[in-house]
Amino acid sequence: MSTFVEELLFPLSSLILVTAFYMQGQEFIRPMIRGQLVQSILLAVISVMMGIITGDAASIILAALLVVLRGFLITYFLEKGIMKSQVHLHEKHVSVAYLFLISLIFVLTAVLIVYSVVFSGIRTESITGNQGILVFPLALFFQGLFLIASRRTTYAQIMGYIEEENAIVLFAVFLLPIPLLIEASVFLDVLALVVISSVVVVEKFTHERVVELRG
Amino acid sequence: MSLVFILLIITLILPLLSYLGYFSRVPRLDNAISLANVALALYLYEFIPYAGPFYVDFTTWVFILMVTSIHLLSQVYSKSYFRNQEIWIGENLFNLLLALFTTSMLFSLEINNLGLMWVGIEATTISSALLLMTEKTETSAEATWRYIVIVSAGVTFAFISIILIYYSIGTLQISSILAMKAVPTLTLNVAVAIALIGFGTKVGVFPVHTWLPDAHSEAPSPISAMFSGVLLPTALYVLYRIYEIDPLRDLFVWAGVISVIAASLFLGYQTRYKRMFAYSTMENMNIALVGMAVGGQYGLIGALLLLLSHSFGKAGAFYSSGSILRYTGNKMIDGVRGLWKSMPETSSALLLSSFAVTGTPPFGTFFGEFLIFYSLFTVHYYAQLVLLLFFVMAAFISVNYNITKMVFHGEAEKNGEEEPVMSGLALLSSAIPLLIGIIYVVVTIGAL
Amino acid sequence: MVGIEYITLIETLLQYFFVVGLSPLFAGIFHRAKSIIESKKGPSIFQPYYDLAKLLKKETLKPSGSGIIFIYAPYVAFGIYSLISIIIPVLIPAPIYFTASADFLGGAIMFSLAAFVKVAAAMGSNSNYSALGVSRMLSFNFLSEGTLITVFFAVSLITATNNPYTTNHFLAANPLQNISIVHIFSTLAFFMLFLYETGKLPLESAGLQELGMIDEAANYEYSGKLLAINKWNSYIKQYLLGSVLLNVFLVPWGLSAASPWFLLDIPVMFAKWLLLIGIVLVVETTLAKLRLFRVLDYLATAFTFSILFLIFTEVIV
DSSP, rough: HHHHHHHHHHHHHHHHHHHHHHHHHHHHHHHHHHHHHHHHHHHHHHHHHHHHHEEEEEHHHHHHIIIIIIIIIEEEEEEHHHHHSSOOOOSSSOOHHHHHHHHHHHHHHHHHHHIIIIIIGGSSSTTTGGGGGGGHHHHHOOOHHHHHHHHBBBBHHHHHHHHHHHHHHHHHHHSSOSSSHHHHHHHHHHHHHHHHHHHHTTTTTTTTOOGGGGO | OOHHHHHHHHHHHHHHHHHHHHHSTTHHHHHHHHHHHHHHHHHGGOSEEEEESSSEOHHHHHHOOOOOOOOHHHHHHHHHTTTSSOTTTOHHHHHHHHHHHHHHHHHHHHHHHHHHHHHHHHHHHHHHHHHHEEEEEEEEHHHHHHHHHHHHHHHHHHHHHHHHHHHHHHHHHEEEEEEHOOOOOOHHHHHHHHHHHHEEEHOOOOGTTTHHHHHHHSSSSHHHHIIIIIIHHHHHHHHHHHHHOOOOHHHHHHHHHHHHHHHHHHHHHHOOHHHHHHHHHHHHHHHHHHHHHHHHHHHHHHHHHHHHHHHHHHHHHHHHHHHHHHOOOOBBBBTOHHHHHHHHHHHHHHHHHHHHHOOOHHHHHHHHHHHHHHHHHHHHHHHHHHHOOOOHHHHHHHHHHHHHHHHSOOOOOOOOOOOOHHHHHHHHHHHHHHHHHHHHHHHHHHHH | HHHHHHHHHHHHHHHHHHHHHHHHHHHHHHHHHHHHHHTTTOOOTTHHHHHHHHHHHSOOOOOOTTOOOHHHHHHHHHHHHHHHHHSOSSSSSSTTTTGGGOOOHHHHHHHHHHHHHHHHHHHHHTOOOHHHHHHHHHHHHHHHHHHHHHHHHHHHHTSOOOHHHHHHHHHHHGGGGSHHHHHHHHHHHHHHHHHHHHHHHHTTSSSSSSTTOSHHHTTTTTTTHHHHHHHHHHHHHHHHHHHHHIIIIOOOOOOOOSTTTTGGGGHHHHHHHHHHHHHHHHHHSSSOOOOOTTHHHHHHHHHHHHHHHHHHHHOOO
């Protein structure tokens, strides 16, 4: 049973990456939010699977928290923000091909450097017994960073931030016993909520270069 | 439960109490409570080192002292600063956030757990974000957003470092990690290097410093003073605690030196005075980073001396900049002229503080920098030493040239009176580094 | 020994004539099936043959100013596709004559070569429409050819060899490998590429509208016999790509190389093609056409998936 579950971890983790690229390629805000929702739920599924592998009931709680906080609360807050703006929000001039290629170069370079230089030297093994699976959280993290860097809209940047959080949770799920994690993850969610609400207050949709903030 | 534990809890509660004191009928009760917190912080010296749920040694104590004092100063200053101006988030919320900001900084300094320290650092980001936007302008909103995004991303990255430390050592309690003397493994090396980038974002290490000048220049002056004087040092303290686990000295020293070079180059072409002081903060933080990385008798003491004097000096610099901004309404260096006639007290505070933050003898910062340079000499880092000396000198020239231009060149109409509290506070804060320097000299000579 | 070589010769001839002879039939089946789904009666499944026969009888016009390349390019391309059709396992799952000429990568490069010949000929025709189509084609091809090569790399990584036959055997023998990440994603990428190369929706490069025209523009100035050969080329290309997709990626099972049983490969390939046609029909009827500049995004997605998971597999294994 557990070997089968371990085999499934790889396709699921890669699906998480697919959602990340999906979010990267979206012009419209609402599909991005949905992408974020799917990503969080996949994360919860992976957490449950790790619970089955390690026999740790705490990961079920983590999964429940992930679904409730990320899946429901954050999605709700973000969608509410869109309602307020009352437009079919989207970002102009999103060239998917260009973004994908740059992101590919960025993520691969970062992952290969971090991974081949650093992690290949770490001889100890993660819980799953396969060190290789740590590639996915790392790639997700850098993809989140790139999403923040490549987009100009507030929402896209929040999404990048949430993606980074997801990457951290994924990283920790693969590497650590759970208890520390629950607290940290919940805290991250609270932070995200505050960030979101403060932004909704600001109602600043795009972020361009400002003359006064140069140099 | 020991007395010191209770006292440390009280230091965490007092900022919040001072927020409540703001509502009481007793005038200036809030300031009195903050003053009590400073006194309490001073008194804590009796109990160090202490390791329990909290971990406080001499280094921590210096930082606690800095945070409580700058909080007091900024609290008093903000009353005058916002007297004739509406606060966008409301005065009430502003004071609450200020208290929470201070508490979260104290919490990250005192707690004996790296994970919770990280939580504290994240909490400082949350509590300070809205403080940046007190003057609601398009630029300040943009600066706030950049601050939130860049710093959160960086600090989230730092969490990988915490995970790796826990993974390889099995505990996050600082006292037991330090007692354990962990063998440096590759995992630990990676963890510490990641922490340099992650927490380095908040300290202002070179490639990830970009939020720093925006936030400092757009925040209201009391908040700029808090950011520059204590928030960045708090992040530096956390970075130092992680560095202690596995000292990657070469990496940290080079990171510090390169950041100083970058800051010094950026300083060369600044046209706005608050932004200039922001880069000066980056420079000072990274000199302190170098000192902490070298460590030992000279490096660490030098860094502490530098940070302590710098926090007051930079507070003075931002307080006087705030007064000038209020008085002239101009953010540009070229737009402000002949201050010595129009604002004699503020301009002397500005001049003093500019000397203080650039390490002019006999200010405390000078002795701090001197000790750090000497420590570099003792560990034979000559290339780094020469680079630092050169670029610190360059920074000294850029800042003081601009400030003397603002103060002495040109003529200005005297179109109002200076706010006495504001200029007085600026003068007080910029005089403290001088005091620290003199005390240091006296103590050193006495010890000889 | 003589007997075995005799069989190999038969297999070689069978595969060659199967590919060249029956590739228009699959196109015909596809059009018929599509028409039926669209509630039309549709042309006969032999319509491509009628078209070819008609065109072969017609007069060939040569645009003024066009060079020698224009005339000979269709024949050269036909030769290249003929060679490919006996190199890769499109009918017989065992090495036959000429198989040793090239490996997977060689096959991919030969596809590129054929495309290059076509481009050169179209540019030689001196027509604005052709030049338009060629410039579109080239600006998309830098991604599609990259995907083609990385996909083949991804497949060869699994078996650590670049031999398509070994890959086919390995995948048929180890069913679990068919659900490995790299295989799933390279299959997806190759399928997307197949849709692009054969001009199916959501790309639809086969239409004659100038706005969306990609592939047809290269044929714009051709007529008569040369046009017939060009059309035949594209039928063969479609069959080759589709068969690689089927035999190496989607369903590697069911083929046999043993003496009398290889004849069974013909109905098996028919069955597999019916499956592929079914899948393509589902895609065609559910997706809308992408705007022209979106084609690049589509190809970038395919490219991203193929290369990302290629490299991850390298790290994970």
